[in-house]
Amino acid sequence: MDTLGSIKQKHTELAQSLSEKGVKYITASWIDIHGRPRAKSNPVNLLPNLLAGSTRYTPRGITGIGTMNPVEEEVTTQPDEATLTILPWDRRYAWMAADMWSDKGETFELCPRSILKKQMAIANKEGFATTLGVEPEFYLFRPESLENGSGRLIPMSDGPKLKSPAYDVMTKLDTTEFIDRMVRYMDEIGMKVFAFGAEGGVGQFELDFQYGTFLEMADKITLFRMMAHQVAKEMGLLVSFMPKPYSDVWGSGAHFNMGLVSSTDSNENIFRNKDKSWTKEAYAYTAGILRHAPALAAITNPVVNSYKRLVPRLVDGSPSWAPIKISYGHNNRTCMIRLPENRPAVENRSVDTAANTYLAGAFMLAAGLKGIREGLDPGAPADFSTYDKDDIPRLPRTLLEAIEAFQQDPLTYEVFSEGFIKDYVDTKLGEWEDYHSQVSDWERKQFLLV
Template sequence: MDTLRPIDPAHKDKAKELADAGVRYVTASWIDIFGRSRAKSHPVHLLPELMAGFARYTPRGINGIGAMDPVEEEVTTLPDLDTLTVLPWDTRFAWMAADMWSDRGEPFSLCPRSILKQQIDRAAEQGYRCTLGVEPEFYLYRPEDLTSGGFGVLTATGAIEPSPAYDVETTYDVADFLDDAVTTMGQIGLDAFALGAEGGVNQFEIDFYYKDLLQMADRLTLFRLMMHQVAKRHGLAVSFMPKPFANLWGSGAHFNLGLYEVGGSGESVLRLGNPAVHGEEEWSKESKYFVGGLFQHARALTAITNPLVNSYKRLTPRLVDGSVSWAPIKIAYGPNNRSCMIRLPENRPAIEVRNPDASANVYLAGAFLLAAGLDGIANEIDPGEPITELASDRDEIQRLPRTLLEAVEAFEADELSHQVFGKDFITDYAATKRAEWERSHLPVGDADRNAHLPYF
């Protein structure tokens, strides 16, 4: 069987070990632009060949970027054995994260995991290591309750006004699902420390501890897969869609970035975030410049951290009922200020980037955020003064893009985008996202006709 690399005899022993434990299939998962796992599954005895690179794909259109082409070059998956996880909800299968490689022996230009690894390597060359914690919000519902007007009310407690956020009884109503989810998370390497009801009816959040950037990207990809599978065991469905209904709170996925200096005598944390966490009066210059870099590239970043037309229906200052949405729209930072793009939490040494949502591909978002922050450090970019009041009311503060089209145009124009992603990715991603925006914008529907036909 043709492989990209020589077969390692040690992998035959691993295949036997898995088979003896009851595993029947292995999945070397590459990640599409939407952050979903894609792969074929193979009988476990083929693990050595799989590790050497024999599974080939034609991924472009299927990957969510570019047009499908039946004569395109194939790519080969090279799995990362360190990520191998026997799936707790179906122990017949073992899952691994994999990179996509061309037959020329180089990373595929549209491979999100390879793009992130390149930025991690560049950070290491500069003496830095990055960590990431993510706070994904999601809606939980019965599929049969879904209508054009909402999810229905899942919990016996019902809707809580003005918001079910932090409501203990609402959490207890879905404890069977949440307990199953948290238990399964532990089995795939994610340690939860908090769970509870969020701001929207049927909306919840499970928080877990941070990891190195690549590890978090791999685990979060598996987490999303896991959550859908666990929900189905309970006759439920989950959605990480940024804004499923106009009258409901949006679902974010705040990125908490930490940064470490790596040196010959070990490593020390760069004091990212609120200096009060460290018992200091001044925050570190690296922390300030890191935020400055995020601001410098904020509008371009949004094309990756908020990648859907629907994402920008969350990034609004108010909900349809006029209440504050809690989603940021301004390129600003503040200590514990949730109306800003960046919050400096008072309980952890991290910078919380609040605009990303869970539709973002965490590999791509992590790569761009890391590169932007390090660009800020390298060029000593000052983010200005912190904001302590509602940022959306400050007209003089630059705004995040209002639409996906605005974000894509900023993405194409930003020099750092081209350094991080390369020409091939920029071209195909921009074309794909522009087409997505046009499909949403160009159709004329009943709302337009009802509003305008009688008057014009």
């Protein structure tokens, strides 16, 4: 067993090794409710102190959740050494993910990473290990285009007016410099890119990389988003993970592809039989998510803009490809849940790019496990367009509806602490009320002279 002295020596040697590689600073970041990393940075020689939990924060209010309180209790961060990464876009910095702890020796109730780890521990206790792949969509814009007076950003690769640039090779080639730099950086830190291309919206792209556990993927998404913003800035571009940047463009999703395997040495896949058919656990997991879908939306679609994406059609009348119904199918993209033929994963298509991957993963995992525990049945699949089917329940239409469902669902109180729920609900109700109080140009055009 390592002694405190040997651990400190090991960390001192690690700091020296990083310094020899050109690292000057260490950033051990915790995550706020928006999924943004927050941290101070420390000189690399202080790495042993940082790993011992020396850095303190006052996270409430400042980070978008709860009421700001200048006399609140401080929390400390406990970095996860396994996530140590030299940032390829600025090798003076090394980064680690960190959990937040109170002075009472308990995980801080607003710490998304700790909330996810708790649900993963429950899964493990029940015999399951998790896998998660996320499909992050984003828009690339040229920020200088705002100077043209239109008030609208011009997409990168604003080429021929195709009905949709999805899969268009020339559109993709227009962004090769950005994508190439992203792929090089991602491969350097082990994110293993396997596909990229143009998506349905003009200037919209997707970059897919190797799956991991729920926690590993959440940490990777944190790095991915940081990286995308930094690479865009290096190239004079702007990247946006807003769910719906403009009313006439496709929304940006972050589809969750969730899997379970046996946590024993057999590593047996829980969702697919050997003949590739779906197991009863896969259907029960699906049913659990569908049962709690309205409450889940408060986390998976967490901002007022999220609900501009969850509509059946774009303004030109064409299908939006976004799910609006609480249903599942196989090769059906109008459903919230898809059971794809090419992978042993339950895909939730409702999640958008504003979601905090840690919180969304925790809540969905809890819902799916509850479905397995109770042997729920999702019913018959909807292998037809659900957009115009009135007999299928609909996902919330607004953040307000989602928050009300979140408050009313008993599962909410199993996953999150009362303090988290209060602060999250108050924060999101404030966001809704602020948004709802704004008078838009559309309203003036419609009603000013009524």
